Amino acid sequence: xxxxxxxxxxxxxxxxxxxxQPASPPLTERQEARRRRILHASAQLASRGGFDAVQMRxxxxxxxxxxxxxxxxxxxxxxxxVATMQAQLEHMHGTLRKKPPAGDTAAERVAETLxxxxxxxxxxPHLADAMVRxxxxxxxxxxxxxxxxxxxxxxxxxxxxxxxxxxPEQLSAVRVIEHTWHSALITWLSGRASIAQVxxxxxxxxxxxxxxxxxxKP
Numbered sequence: 001x002x003x004x005x006x007x008x009x010x011x012x013x014x015x016x017x018x019x020x021q022p023a024s025p026p027l028t029e030r031q032e033a034r035r036r037r038i039l040h041a042s043a044q045l046a047s048r049g050g051f052d053a054v055q056m057r058x059x060x061x062x063x064x065x066x067x068x069x070x071x072x073x074x075x076x077x078x079x080x081x082v083a084t085m086q087a088q089l090e091h092m093h094g095t096l097r098k099k100p101p102a103g104d105t106a107a108e109r110v111a112e113t114l115x116x117x118x119x120x121x122x123x124x125p126h127l128a129d130a131m132v133r134x135x136x137x138x139x140x141x142x143x144x145x146x147x148x149x150x151x152x153x154x155x156x157x158x159x160x161x162x163x164x165x166x167x168p169e170q171l172s173a174v175r176v177i178e179h180t181w182h183s184a185l186i187t188w189l190s191g192r193a194s195i196a197q198v199x200x201x202x203x204x205x206x207x208x209x210x211x212x213x214x215x216x217k218p
Contacts, residue, residue, distance in 0.1 A: 035073055037063040042084045046130035054081060054130060075141070081134030082145040088131065089152040092117050096156065106161040106213070107206040113160040114181050114202050121185065122195070129189050135182070153178050161209065173208040180205040 027035060041062035045054045054077055060067040074080035096113060103109035121128035138146050157174050158166060166174070184201050187193035193201075 034063070034065055034069070036087075038065060038070060038073060038080070039084050039087045042080050043088065043127060046081065046084065047124050047127040050126040051077075051081070051130040051133045053126075056080070078134045078137050078139075079142055079145055081131050082138055082142055082149060084127075085131035085135065086145065086148045086152055088121075088127075089117070089149065089156065092120055093152065093156050093159070095120075096159070101160050105210065106163075107203075107209040109160040109162070110157055110177065110209060111199075111203045111206040113156060114177070114206075115199055117156070118181075118185070118188075118195075118198060118202070122188075125189070128185065132182075132185050132189060136186070150178065153181075167212065170209070170212045173212050176208060177205050 038059060041059045042054055045058060045062065056070060056077060057067055059080065060070040063070070074083060096116065101109040101112040101116070103112055135146065135149065154171075154174055157177060161170075161174075163170065180201060184193065184198045188195065188198050
């Protein structure tokens with residue numbers, strides 16, 4: 001995913017690990033329920049017609065909120081769709097925790113995890129295209145939402161690796177893996193890569209994890 005996880009060497013491993021937190025001040029229970037309705041409506045519209053099908057007025061109507069309220073939560077469609085991707089990743093993470101990836105090595109488990117996430121997006125190609133396009137269009141004003149997507153992806157990968165306290169080298173490898181996964185999504189969505197090629201690319205980049213484990217040996 002775009003946008004690196006900004007972490008200092010000494011504290012980065014701990015900072016990347018916790019689950020993604022909502023922006024402060026925290027939303028009330030009612031506000032959180034409203035936000036979930038908005039994200040659900042966004043995902044439904046995107047699933048039907050992709051990026052162009054997500055119109056703010058229709059999202060407001062589908063989620064039963066005033067248009068002005070919607071814009072207070074999400075200033076633009078790009079903000080909304082990037083937040084939708086974070087929500088989708090969070091849901092995937094919950095599913096992965098219920099059925100952890102198999103594999104004898106961390107590299108194998110991460111590759112399986114990312115391919116399972118990829119196949120979930122493959123089942124909703126219009127939604128996947130809308131979310132990836134939003135990430136591509138995102139400017140600096142969308143940095144908080146993009147950073148949440150990156151942090152959520154990092155947590156998913158670290159869980160698959162089975163790491164509580166990754167080294168700076170391992171976090172660097174995770175960032176490269178994220179970038180490759182994002183690029184693989186773009187090339188697949190544009191028809192320039194097959195699923196088989198995506199799998200090869202993901203498995204190849206995940207071998208970086210083995211290199212970081214080698215570096216830790218005396």
